[in-house]
Amino acid sequence: MTTTLTQPQDIGGPAQPLLIVKNLLKHFPLKTPFFSRTTAAVQAVDDISFDVMKNETLGIVGESGCGKSTTARLLMQLLQQDRGELIFDGQTVGSAQLPMKSYRRQVQMVFQDSYSSLNPRMTILDTIAFAPIVHGFSPRQAEREALALLENVGLDPRRFAGRYPHELSGGQRQRVNIARAIALKPRLIILDEAVSALDKSVEARY
Template structure:
């Protein structure tokens, strides 16, 4: 009898993570990240999806050690993240950030060579700097790399600039990258090339990635697993095919309904997300929920729970799950 081997332990794990930004003049603090559980395994690509302002960038910054959590903890390779300068410097050599705006990420006065070599110099890496820079540029798809050494950012296309930013992350040989909207500023013709590059880097280098995006179509093309975030909390998680073909949370359903290829009419969410300093009782999505608004939740007998009971925090990994009373009752619309 063949048994399935257990999955490898997480490379990066957030456990009960909270980030609260203090309010002004005694006002309540904004709960930007509110009890998040999230695991990323070696070689895995996880897409963190949600509207602007849902907390996904704050979560990403806390996972990078750029924002210290108000509660909970982060572990990397089984070890708790420490917040001393020395520990954070070592950690950021293993976990690298790729920003969405390559023009803003690159110093216009630095050549490509200096831009990529900067990380080596900051971290005091010894060895053959020229060879390391060339290897990183080659991995990022800029070949032959020596042809790009003396170029400046303004002499490159948008896609080439993004590849230089990726090379700057790769030169430190990280185990995980956090890519914040990595193709948002690129032309559609270039987006596919950069996504294919990220997949190739995973295959060649075993690189894990957290890709932060508002685009569920991007998640479909690149991710192994999806975490959908709303008002500081992950409300649905699972394998990409499960979440995007059979979404359980009304918020995920609404996000998917506006994609060009989606069947039926798009779901128009009413109002704006609540203020994170005044998160409502019950399900934090209930004031905008199309199922509650339609009366279907009342007919199914879960409306009171939607309005009064906060769904439990989802675990960081595992089966397809949604923090939704409707979904947990096993009801289909």
């Protein structure tokens, strides 16, 4: 039996935003070294709201440390917000209608730090094939998809499939991250300065 990844059904049509972010807030408490008392908080993300329409590219611009990466992790639900709501194509993220596994099947992220976002004990092939296997591909199918994706991002599968992250340059690791993010054919990709580690000639392709 062959499994194929198909795009989840568009629920609300083109006029409905793909993602609605409502009053998102995340503060990190600062504690004293004695008695671990909270004395203040870093207001990393402070009550932000925006919409991302279907087939739209949205950029969030700001100086270093202003909360862009924290916002990206909140959108992926790698961090839990203190307050606020995410609505994806009309469904509340984390609800019975849109559980987290289904949401993450449709939303993927390319991280800024290409090294720490890869499992050092997994080969490049296994890294890219992992998510398709979780979502129903057989290991053989997932490997075929992973090999094709390596080719698509400019990494020769014969040279790179069996390597580990520490054996790659920063730019090569970031290409692996890009391949991993598109392996599930997500409807939304969150890019946290995703091409900053690539050579300028390669960066222009993405």
